[in-house]
Amino acid sequence: MSKSDHPRPRRRRPLLKVAGAFVLLALIGYFAVQYDSTNGGGGAPHCTASMRTNPTLVDMTPEQAGNAATIAAVGVAKGLPDRALTIALATAMQESGLRNLPHGDRDSLGLFQQRPSMGWGTEQQIMDPVYSAGIFYERLVAVKGYSRLPLTEAAQQVQLSGFPQAYAKHEPDATVLTAAFAGDGELTCGGPAPTTPGDPEKVRTELTRIFAKDKLHSAPAEPRRTPAAGQEVKEAEVTFVEKQDGGASAARGSKAMAGWAVANSRGMGIARVSYGRDGWVAGEAKGKWQQKGSQGGKSGAGDPYGAEHDEVRIFVAR
Known part of the structure; x- marks a missing residue:
């Protein structure tokens, strides 16, 4: 084997280690600044919901927080119990990720992916978060004993989803959001x-x-x-x-x-x-x-x- 065939000595390894350490420190510093500024003043806006009796924190973009706040406020204005708010929030988390989507499966739209062809309202109405939350609650309270049903069953009777068990995984976070907007929790932005x-x-x-x-x-x-x-x-x-x-x-x-x-x-x-x-x-x-x-x-x-x-x-x- 000629000298040219031997692998070159890895002399750059120490330099790479040093460079990698600097990159790591820079990333740590960057994210620390971003975290502090995001929650203080100069960084990208960000919201977090919390409750006193639960260590879970729910992080959201301003868009998601605004939509969650509207869903909760509509339920509160209707005099509905916390359970109704939690069901509605979990449903919107599953259907749209708390985003007011202008598209979806077939003609589904909005926070709850409601379909104009299925009698939920016009496209313009469904894209209005106040309207879409309101009609969701109207159909929810029409479900007999909805507040005593498992969340996934109550949501499914309103939504008629092809994936009815998917709502359940959002219940813990939806409970925190309900407390933040209508109970003993808190929203920070x-x-x-x-x-x-x-x-x-x-x-x-x-x-x-x-x-x-x-x-x-x-x-x-x-x-x-x-x-x-x-x-x-x-x-x-x-x-x-x-x-x-x-x-x-x-x-x-x-x-x-x-x-x-x-x-x-x-x-x-x-x-x-x-x-x-x-x-x-x-x-x-x-x-x-x-x-x-x-x-x-x-x-x-x-x-x-x-x-x-x-x-x-x-x-x-x-």
Whole structure:
């Protein structure tokens, strides 16, 4: 065997190891920065749902979070129990991945892959998340004893799917989402603050459209507070106030409203949300809700920590 036939010595191996170590460290640093910024201010928007009694965390894109929030809010507005919300959310997770798809099997569309040819509505109606969630709930409550059925069986009686057992695997995550939007859980959404103005009337219209029939909230044309002398309020405010004697149902609706506002903050240009003692500010605190005082918040005009116990304050960038 000639010298040229022998394998070359692997002199570059140490250099490759060093280079590989640098690449690994760079990737770790990159993802650490991305994680922090995603949940704080500068990175890609990202939402996480959690609940106090369950260690499971459900990660979502803003699109998925916004659709989940709408599905939950429609159920809350209809006065339905948590079980109905969980069934609806699990169904949408299976059918569309919580995305409002303009296509599907045959003529299936939207969050629940409903078919115009099967009497679910027009294409335009089905592509409206409020409508599609509403008609899903209408057909769900028509199922006798749906709340006592296994989730996959209840969903199947509505959907008539070719893969009826597929819904079951989404039940744990759907339970967490239900708690985040209507119970003892929480939704956090990190990412940068809005850089373009939102439309407060669009926010008011969408939430009024969802909750118009529950009669447990009012949306004053003007928020309760006015700026103090010499104080500039940088956002337009939309306020929803619970009706007197609304009780737990009204409080549940307020929780769903606040969660909807945070989940839809990116698309709606929402900069701040306040409910009770808690406030959420886009681009701050890694997307987490903060209690009054924990970030030095002081009650007053434009302050996200200054909501009364019976109101939801939403601040839209302008």
